[in-house]
Amino acid sequence: MKILVTGGAGFIGSHTLVQLLRAGHEVIVYDSFANSKPQVLDQVKLLTSKDFPSIKGDLLERDLLNKTFAEHRPDAVIHFAGLKAVGESVEKPLDYYQNNVTGTLELLTAMETHGCHNIVFSSSATVYGTPKYLPYDEEHPLSPESPYGRTKFFVEKIIEDWTISNPQASAILLRYFNPVGADDSALIGEDPSGIPNNLVPYIAQVASGVLPHLQVLGDDYETRDGTGERDYVHVVDLAAAHLAAINYATSQTGCDAINIGTGTSITVMEFLKAFEKTVGKPLPYKIKPRRSGDVAKMEAKVDKAKALLQWESERNLENMCETTWRWQRYKMSSN
Ligand SMILES: NC(=O)c1ccc[n+]([C@@H]2O[C@H](COP(=O)([O-])OP(=O)(O)OC[C@H]3O[C@@H](n4cnc5c(N)ncnc54)[C@H](O)[C@@H]3O)[C@@H](O)[C@H]2O)c1
Numbered sequence: 375m376k377i378l379v380t381g382g383a384g385f386i387g388s389h390t391l392v393q394l395l396r397a398g399h400e401v402i403v404y405d406s407f408a409n410s411k412p413q414v415l416d417q418v419k420l421l422t423s424k425d426f427p428s429i430k431g432d433l434l435e436r437d438l439l440n441k442t443f444a445e446h447r448p449d450a451v452i453h454f455a456g457l458k459a460v461g462e463s464v465e466k467p468l469d470y471y472q473n474n475v476t477g478t479l480e481l482l483t484a485m486e487t488h489g490c491h492n493i494v495f496s497s498s499a500t501v502y503g504t505p506k507y508l509p510y511d512e513e514h515p516l517s518p519e520s521p522y523g524r525t526k527f528f529v530e531k532i533i534e535d536w537t538i539s540n541p542q543a544s545a546i547l548l549r550y551f552n553p554v555g556a557d558d559s560a561l562i563g564e565d566p567s568g569i570p571n572n573l574v575p576y577i578a579q580v581a582s583g584v585l586p587h588l589q590v591l592g593d594d595y596e597t598r599d600g601t602g603e604r605d606y607v608h609v610v611d612l613a614a615a616h617l618a619a620i621n622y623a624t625s626q627t628g629c630d631a632i633n634i635g636t637g638t639s640i641t642v643m644e645f646l647k648a649f650e651k652t653v654g655k656p657l658p659y660k661i662k663p664r665r666s667g668d669v670a671k672m673e674a675k676v677d678k679a680k681a682l683l684q685w686e687s688e689r690n691l692e693n694m695c696e697t698t699w700r701w702q703r704y705k706m707s708s709n
Contacts, residue, residue, distance in 0.1 A: 376400045376446065377620060378490075380433065380481065381454030383410035385564040386496065386553055388418055389613040390452060392562070395422040397617055402446045403428035404439070405455065409567070417561040433477030436484075443488035450492035450620055453481060456525070459571055460500070460667070463522035474525035475532070482536050491542040494619045495533055497526045497549045497631065499605075499672055509605075509675040512549070512631045519667055530631065537629040544627045546619040551605035551635030551674050553612050555694040556701035563701030564609075574606070574694070577646060578702040581653045588657060590642050592664035595671070601642035603671040605635035608689035608697070618683035635674030636687040645691070652695040 377394060381387045382403035388410075394401050395418070403415060407430060415428050427446070431438040433455055456474045457463070463470040478495075485493065502510045503517035518527045530547050537543040554574040556563030569585070570576045579585040593600040615634045640648075650657050679685045 375450060375620070375624065376402070376448045378402045378404060378442070378446065378448035378451045379454065380404045380451065381410075381456065381496075382428070383407060383412065383414045384454055386550075386609060386612060387452075387454040388414050388562045389557060389609045390454075390616045391418045391426075392421055392557065393613045393617050394620075395424045395426070401426045402442065402448060404431055404433075404442055406430065406432040408432075409457070411565070414562060421557070421559055421561055433480050434472070436480055439480060439484045440487065443484050443490065447488065448490055450494070450624055451481065451485060451490060452494045452616055452620060453478065454496045456496065458522065460520045460522045461571065463520050463525070467521035470521045470525050474522075475528050478529045478532060482532070486536075486540070491540065492544045492620070492623045493533065494546045494548060494616055494623055495529065497530055497547045498523065499549050499551045499633070499635070499674065501527045501530065501549060504669055505672070508671060509637065509673040510633065511675040512633060512678055534629045537627070542627060544623045545629040546623045547629065547631040548615060548619055549631055549633050550612060551607050551633070551672065553609045554606045554698060555608040555610060555689065556697040557610060558697060558700075560697070560700040560704040563698070563705070565705065573604075573642060573645060574698055577649045577657065578698050580657050580659075581649060581699065582702050582706055586658065588646060588659040589662045590646075590659050591662050591668065593661045594664075597641055597670050599641050599643045602668060603639040603641045603673070605637070605639045605673045606645070606691070606694060607635050607687055608694050610697075611687040611689050615679065615683060615685045618685040622683055630682065632679050632682060633674040633676055634679060634685075635676055637674055637676040639671060639673040640691060648691050649695045649699070652692070652699050
């Protein structure tokens, strides 16, 4: 299958490219490199020994997007491109709505114009908001609490409406929980610019001496040890979920939302301890007040992914730490 991958140079996109190429699909990457580097695509080519076209373009560049569809005629789209920092979205909501919502409208319009009917979209567990019950199943009420989360919510609804209006259209909305880890090769991984917003890249930077200590944001939650509990999913498992989702999307029509997590959760302190074991030394941390908007615990119900996609996560906490650490050391040595 020929698949247009928007945001393919990003963290999750690059890991997904590797699996799509290894499975024999043709890919075309469309990325503005707003939050990634073109060199990532060279690493993917090195890893897979396969070549593919990439276009430096923004979803908001209508002519370029249409030209890309006209030239490459993809059968399906995996849509990763988007801005993803919750805090930044509170400061710059219009940028987030413009990029994530208008960008997706442009993409769907181009798909419609060029007769491409299948899409897998990167949604997020943030669409659920504060849990009414756990684990979250896909029927849990949607009540996102940040502009970022609301962009995912609106895009889900837009895509759903599109599939209702177009009987040939097929969409899978993948609601990711917390993606972590890196490819076993350490050639690709998460490469945040500035101070990381997410726990695991933060711990990796503490372990390598880039940051002085981990800030544990709250130790008085109602969890096993008082620190926040999240459902971390390995990015290689997550990439495999996209392969399953694109096959599923092209075999049916309509719209389905599917959680992608492990179904178990890990606390901040448990992650820190596991990382200490991987690096073989204690890592400094400081307890800080809770961050506003954070919930005590998030955990996915994953039965729907098993039933519809025959997908479930395979990698464990130890592997998440090992691959993150290997990638962190590679990054430090190549800088
Ligand atoms: N990483 C997470 O924790 C997480 C969790 C849930 C959902 N998601 C979603 O998954 C998707 C991929 O996340 P990621 O972690 O790989 O992020 P990332 O920032 O590493 O990758 C996103 C890619 O999209 C590109 N991009 C952004 N806006 C664009 C635009 N308008 N036109 C073209 N390219 C554009 C960026 O340059 C980047 O390469 C995002 O939509 C994100 O919201 C991520």
